[in-house]
Amino acid sequence: MALIDAYTQNLTARQVSHLLRRAAFGATLAQVKELTGKTPAFIIQKLLATQPTPTNPTDENQQTFHDLVWGGPNTTDATRNNFDGVRRGRLKLWWIGLMVTQPVSLLEKTTLFWQNHFVSTSTDVSDVRFLYRQNQLLRKYALGNFRDFVIEITKDPAMLQYLNGASNVVGKPNENYGRELMELFTIGRGNYTEDDVKAAARVLTGWRSLNFRSTTAATIGFEFRTAQHDTTDKVFSDSYQKRTIKGRTGTTAGDDELKDLIDMILAQPETARFIVRKFYRWFVQADISAQIEKDFIEPLAAIFRKNYDIKITLETLFKSQHFYDETLYGSQIKSPMDLVVGTLRSFNYQLPDPVKDRTKYDAATNYFFGRLKEQQMDIIDQPSVFGWRPYYDTDFYEIWINSTTLALRGAWTDYVVKGATGTAVDINSLGIPLITSTPTDPYKMVRELTDSLLEFPLTDDQIIYLVEQPLMAGSPYYEWTTIWTDYTKSPNDTMKKSAAKTRLDRLITFILRLAEYQMG
């Protein structure tokens, strides 16, 4: 039985929760219930279903801004700058909104993967039109063809700005993009030489973006300038079998050489491995043992390499026996996005409508953004071109956690349970026992609740503790039955309602503060 073979049994509730946490920032308790008993193949078809194109981001007056001149229609550079800054913020909020409201779909989490792969930060690019255009490209190719994706991202106007491709010219080349293309975007460090970086930079000379921060032209794009292109031959090292990319002239030279370059890099087996390892660390876990390398990464990389089809590769990953390996439950520490978006989704949060309830929509997405940022996951603004450190650096996901961020995580889950009208956050704790099979039995209720909220089951001692302490605060456990029954008989009795709600809120607050809840 190979690790990569398909797991074909019907999934339990815990398995469904696990899959949806990893593929889609979690799902409501009701959605989990609905998909329990289905096969991975069935659920993955749902996850891979084509999603409608989202509506464009808009400002508080419902006006789009990706189709205006930079910072327009203002008159001074200072006000334009401020306007663009606000709009770039709105782009982030728009995307967070999509993640919160997404159906059961792989699209958003994969798009975020690619934004963290082909990093171009909002702060550095500083033109919202470029960033929005790139976001559309990431969505288009998120589950598409990797070869086409790399070619398009190389010419993407935001990327041309971010990694200085736009100032890479014959004679005095700028190596920035050529290096990161190899080190971060395709083949990985150790599989090329410094001279290969220089040769790649020369292949890529001549491209530039159009109308970057233009105050007169609304249309943006890119172009190839034949005069700025290095037309000499580019010779690569042994790492690329001493390949020569023939220097070309004329208007198609840039595209022709770019295709040669990407094909040369993608022909190396290491490229597929490098990307598959990165998928693995995003969707499965960080620790790639020699056995996992051999029995999972290698065969999955072979599938990826066939046609560089991202969709087939991820489908295989989520269907695999290995993905459902019991020892891999909880093998990630939740990213801030998993924690913020995932907690909202678990409790069936309804984001206010951006058209009908704009004020609340803005307040809510803005609040969620603030929490993500303070927990060190500012989307479209990674600390460096490497992306977020927990996906590549020593200790991996543990990097998300330290004294400060752990405290902030606790403050966030406390907030969710407490609720706030301004952001429409309300977990409706009195409805939660109803999702469980026996609301009058506190042990069964806490067991079922923690089974769906946590990646691995708590011990019986922990369940007893949760019932005795946070739920009952020292009163005998059987009083819960009375409290719950009294409330359901007279749901409008303030005293009885409050007795049940206080205890449930305390219980859920405590569960979400457990170290175990940080595992995804």
Place this chain on the structure above:
Amino acid sequence: MKRRDFIQYTSASFFLPLILDGFEAKAHTQATTPFMRAMLDVADANDNILVVIQLAGGNDGLNMVLPLDQYSLYSSASFRGNIAIPENKILKLTDTPQTGLHPSMTGLQRLYGEGKLSIVHSAGYPNPSFSHFRASDIWFTAVDSDKLSTSGWLGRYITDRYPGFPDSYPSTANPDPLAIQISSISATVFNTPSITSAVAIQDPDTFAKIVGDKPNISPSPLPNTVGGKYTTFIRQQQTSSFAYAGQLKTAAGKGKNFATYPANNALADQLKIVSRLIHGGLQTKIYYVTLGGFDTHSDQVSATDNSTGNHATLMQKLSEGVTAFMDDLKAQGTQDKVVGMTFSEFGRRAVSNGSKGTDHGWASPLFVFGNAVKTQIIGKNPDLKTLKDNNITLQTDFRQVYAAILKDWMGASEQSVKSILLDQTFTPAPIFKNTKVLANENETPLTDLNIYPNPAQVETIIESDAFAKNNTEVMVTDAYGRSFNTNPTRLSRTQVRLNVSNMPTGKYFVKVDTGSEPLVKALMVLR
């Protein structure tokens, strides 16, 4: 006896009542007598603080520390004419005509003139990596460029110096975090085999508040899986956050800033917190701060003036941040016990690119600052005629700087330094030593007293120029003035060996009679 027991023991027996009773009141006044100074030295002996400033992205050192002796090559069109700093704007350094500083660094120029800044030329390591990630990791972990380590050099220092870390900390004797990073993300540099050794904080005022009253831990056996391992890690973090929150709150409440820090300067904001915590009495050994934005592939200078632009702003932030910090320490009276160092994962290409920027390079200068600095120039200007692939070549291995910090500043033994630097021996860069050559025999040498190893177990070596004279005497006394026989043996013109094997664990004073003012220094004996 374990190290922390030793500290508890000495504190309880005589150290606290004798010295620390009046210490807080006296710490901000100048000690006048040699004895008083020695006593304060003792109080501070184990109390030296290191501040590390990471300049993330790869700093263009050649536009920070400028080779005035090679200006025409430096500024030629085929070299870096498009980003060269105009000669008349380069800041001059006292008694150092061949080297200048970036025009934005007037603050550091002043510190240099005051003898508080040391420039280590062309620091790096052989076979350089040009990847940000890999190069940073090499600096964090202090490995050779073809080796890997998951623990950081500062993490290994903490583990070496505080046995039982992390399980036995905080303790009564060490209630404060051993290292603090002003940030929200822990750096690899503090990694130890188990957990990070630094507490990361963003804002000491709100830290205690967000941490809350007590952790929600419902202890239970955990599965032997990755998930179980992560749960243990998070529980550990929960526990230590709560343990340290109170101490941080107290120190932040007590500490004050006495200098004005520049606005819109992320580095200054962080150093301001560090200074306040030091003043608040936190016994933390290491602080770590970061300034980013150094990856200047393009437009590192402005379109119209090469002395302004993105890199100039960074130079200004560094200079003004450090200067305000030093002024603050001076005003609070802690300037003698703090030393800072800067580093960046690599320098940039000596020859610029066509977009008014520089690509990734090799060796680059770094700064060490503080009153303890003695040699102000380590090495010489890079030779721009002998580049390797357009890169500045190596003069000082960065681990020689680490060795100097560990041994000469933090007081780690040679053995510890070697183990912290992964069993390799690096000669400490003479940053904290006087390397001034005497002009003639009549010139009085700057007397100094070195004791190593210190703490000592069996033997220790006392090194001083004073021994070169006749009739020098070495006396070893405890805090009550009782003297001990240490069988001094002369090893060389300037070295004397002492035998301390019969002395109980504790703190002692070594006094060397020079005929005029005696030299006094603390010696610790450890069993």
